[in-house]
Amino acid sequence: MKRIFIFVLFLLTISTYAQDDLLAALEAEDSISAGPVVINSTWKSTYLINFHTSETEKKGVLDFRIAHRFGNIDGLNGGGHTLYGLDQSSNIRFSFDYGITDDFQIGIGRSKMEENIDGLVKYKFLKQKKNGMPLSLLLMASVAFTPKEDVLDYYSNAAHRFSYYNQIIISSKLNSWFSGLLNVSHFYRNLIVQSADLSLPRDVNRIFGVGLGVRTKLTRKLSLVGEYAYSFNELRNSEYQYSHPLSLGVEIETGGHVFHINLSNSAGLIGQDLINEGPDNWLDGEFKLGFTISRVFAI
Amino acid sequence: MKILLSSLLIVVCSLGTFAQKYMQTTSSITFFSSAPLEDIFAESKKSKSILDINSKDIVILMKPNTFIFKNPMMQEHFNEDYMESATFTKATFSGKIEGAFDVLKDGIYPVKVNGKLAMHGVEQLRIIDGKIIVKNGVVSIEAKFAVKVADHGIKVPSIQIKNIAEVVEVSIKITYKELKTK
DSSP, X not given: OHHHHHHHHHHXXXXXXXXXXXXXXXXXXHHHHOOOOBOOOSSSSXXXXXXXXXXXXXXXXXXXXXXXXXXXSXXXXXXXXXXXXXXXXXXXXXXXXXXXSSSEEEEEEEESGGGOEEEEEEEEEEOOBTTSOOOEEEEEEEEEEOOOOOTTOOOSSGXXXXXXXXEEEEEEEEETTEEEEEEEEEEEESOOOOOSOTTSOOOOSEEEEEEEEEEEESSSSEEXXXXXXXXXXXXXXXXXXOOOOEEEEEEEEETTEEEEEEEESOOOOSHHHHHHOOOOOGGGTOOEEEEEEEEEEEO | OHHHHHHHHHHHHHHHTTTOEEEEEEEEEEEEEEOSSOEEEEEEOOOEEEEETTTTEEEEEEOGGGOEESSHHHHHHIIIIISXXXXXXXXXXXXXXXXXOOTXXXXXXXXXXXXXXXXXXXXXXXXXXXXXXXXXXXXXXXEEEEEEGGGGTOOOOGGGTTTSOSEXXXXXXXXXXXXOOO
């Protein structure tokens, strides 16, 4: 109030009121009334490659996505006989994400892997602000149900078919061309299948993990993206054939579409599959070409 | 002593020019882009302005990130790809009104405003036709003009040329009230 008073006084005492002075007065007044500005467009879409970014669908926006992962380029089932994996489809996911409010998003999807049908909620409760809050904070919770045929008699109970993946996402747009995110995830499967090899560490229902994702903007429409997920799990860090998922890609945007082309050793498209599956290793040429197309509709 | 004297002089001078500045109460700035594939419309109601009826100076401050679009994706592209709102946080217009008007008499006064439009870090000298409207003692202005986006260093990629017009139409409506102190 006092500052506004000073401003008004200042305004009234400019006797040689040039336009520049008026403009300066207006800007001074504006900086008083306007709060810190929320930083937008940290990421191009709500998904990085497989990770969730700190973006949520805006209110009333429906995002239809088709994600496809081919087979291994080399190594297991790769090479010339499958045209470097192009003959195969390791995973396909169709999904719809919708913004209930600007900060709250729901989504559903269906993957080829495990035939998982998944649902998610995502909420942004801290927003990065210019000269203020340095990061954004989100919570994401998802549940997946596998309606797979029960040939091995695993699912004596329908509850066995559920798995859960919850995540805290911390993200920051460090400058106009570089954004980074860190996530902490909690993964829980109601059913696990133990290896017959008793020399291996036993698998567990609950696995915690951390992930790192980055985006570097090359031009207005083109970005490089990358992500890596690490699980704190004895089995997944033992001699057992498992590699933590590492994905690299390019992101191209044309109007209402976002198009991704990427390479990843994991074929998982949702957190559940991303952490669960992972025998393929980059060093053996076991990485897959993949693409994702996103089309948004304002409804 | 000198400072004291001069500031006293300023205060004395300002008394003579008392209450000739008007500040916005409501404002609406809209832009409309009409291209073969789509029409884009957006409005900001958060612009600020001061009108000095004595010196006939007018200044307007507008922030690109306050524009509301029907489609949030368009809003993002507007800020991120075209206006680069994070770098160029504001656009301004400052000019001098040419033509007679009387704020004490109701009427519609057509005027020209000769000034500087600064947007996306590029200044352009413009002469804009507008109206000063006085109705029941309330002063407002209205103007409509075209902005060629290339004039302000905003590039529209050739792939989007059918979506975004090269010349957009800007409309301004601002209502003022007299600035008073007690």
